[in-house]
Amino acid sequence: MADAGSSAPPVVEFHDVTVAYSGRPVLWNVDLTITEPCLFGIIGPNGAGKSTLLKSGLGLVPLVHGTARFWGRPLADVRRRVGYVPQRETVDWDFPVSVMDVVLMGTYGRLGWFRRPGSRERSLARECLDRVGLIDVADRQIGRLSGGQQQRVFLARALAQEADIYFLDEPMAGVDARSQEQIFGVLAGLRSEGRLVVVVHHDLRTAATWFDRVALIDMRLVATGPTAEVLTPDNLRRTYAGQVDLLQEIGQAVAARSRTT
């Protein structure tokens, strides 16, 4: 790298990203650039496409058009350096695995097809559990945890991946104030280690205190920038009572047409 200054590629860059589910667009032409590591919030109403945006970056949903790049490179080149914490309700918590088993999963990408987690992975997993305050329940079946503890298990699994970018989908959902503090504390720790942490979040009050930068999303990008500049009454009104009706109708029309052709 010749010039590390302003010419370095942004950590994350969504360029003109449009995503559709079975022909129905739910996210329109999003341009979002995050130039350097920080705590970044993604905020918007239910169904706004926040989870979809994260998934599009992670290659979990196909893009209709547009690109997502990390340090100027496609995801395939840097996959292991991007960690993901899905929304808690996406998994079956009765699944027969222990807390430790789940955290170890964070190391599997690195281990490849056939290698098993060894003592290095185990001690790393224990360290991560300790960081989120769950070392005491390491051997418990994951269904026997509170909602807040389950969130922290997911966080610990992501930590065990030792990624440089983290995408977290509503890690604070159903989490009480004390656990929120703890989780935000861990996330702030990641930022101070020079990692980028992108968090889908609902609570505007805590968003204002914790995030360095935010993006407001409602099927399209409404605004993005430093938290204080973006979370204005005007922007919030545009996000939470915006022109979505129109976008939704167009989306449905597009879906209907793509089905008949």
Add this chain to the structure above:
Amino acid sequence: MNPVLDGWSIDGATAMHAWAIATAATVAAACALVGTLLVVRRMSLLGDALGHAVLPGIAVAVLAGGRPGSPFVFAAAVATGLLTVWLTRLVRSAGSLSDDAGTGVVFTTLFALGVVIVTAAASRVDLDPSCMLYGILELVPFDTVSIGDLEVPRGFISAAVVLGTLTTAAIATWKLQVFTAFDADAARAAGVPVAAVTGGLLAATALATVAGFEVVGAVLVVAMLVVPAAAAELLVRRLHHMVLVAVALAVVGTCLGYLAAWRWNASAAGMIAVVLGLEYVAAVVLAADDGLVARGLGRLRYAWRVLCEDRLAAVWRAEEKGTAATAPVSLVQRLAVGWLRLTGRFVGRAGGLALSSAGRREAEMVVRSHRLWEAWLGQHAQLPLDHLHPPAEWVEHHLGAAMRQRIEAEVGAAGDPHGSDIPPEA
């Protein structure tokens, strides 16, 4: 002439049965292995589907001149299985059906097609439709190949090869199977080749199903895939334990079922399926910590502890007041006192019962818990004095040392609202 048949005798018959059991148990183990992953992925219906949908593949292969049990027919069946999986996905996305509806559409159609082919061609080929359903386990030992001077049933060889293949594959890729089964999105994001992992599981299911189909029939294959794994899920809490338990249940159930069928002269496949079902019922009753037995035992153990602690606390309080403790009245109370004496927490005879030092410590902790909780409730819940006793009576049996310390820190020096002393932590 088949040398084994030449030597037909009681011993020969026993050897036949032993081969049949070994074959069925090998198939059962292979099915339980993949079945475990299917069950935790909530894909058991797919096993059902494959168990039925391979029929047309077998029928067509036999019509084309393949001999039942030959590698050619085997390959055709596995190919049909994979075709089923692919068709299921196609039907689902084309008709925007849910997963299981798509599966249901495809496998019933394919199975029906198989039945049509088999019945229409029944005169021309040696395929019995009911064999397809109930299997021909009893006949497995008669179709053998020689290995050295041993006559080994063909069915056993293919089952053993399948079991070996699946076990090796499972051991090699277990962690990826588990990650994908638990959280496919996160697995994909972490770089796990989720499609290949799932494809591998489906291919394994097709293999196990076909190996089973040939010897035990469609009905039993489905039972072997799903029932032991579902029972194991109730019994243990870790996936790698679950797979071992499922395999053990499958093998034991198969042996018992076969022996029972032999004894009562019933259909082996039917009896094995019944025994597997009974194992499931047993698992419901015995399930690890929320089975009926465990719950009942847990409740009994709790009641007994409460009884003992109440006796200890009663004697301690009487001592504190300087009166005699009320004598145990009911039979269980007397039993509890007997037990406490036996375990060295009471000393002396029924009349002058006294606490040993261990009993005293235990009693003090009960009383301490009780009074701390009364104090805490009195401060924090604004309850009148006469409302404090019942909750404390209940909570006193549940507080550990750490919890008591925390309550004490919150209550401060205020002490018990009724004015009694709170004993210090032991």
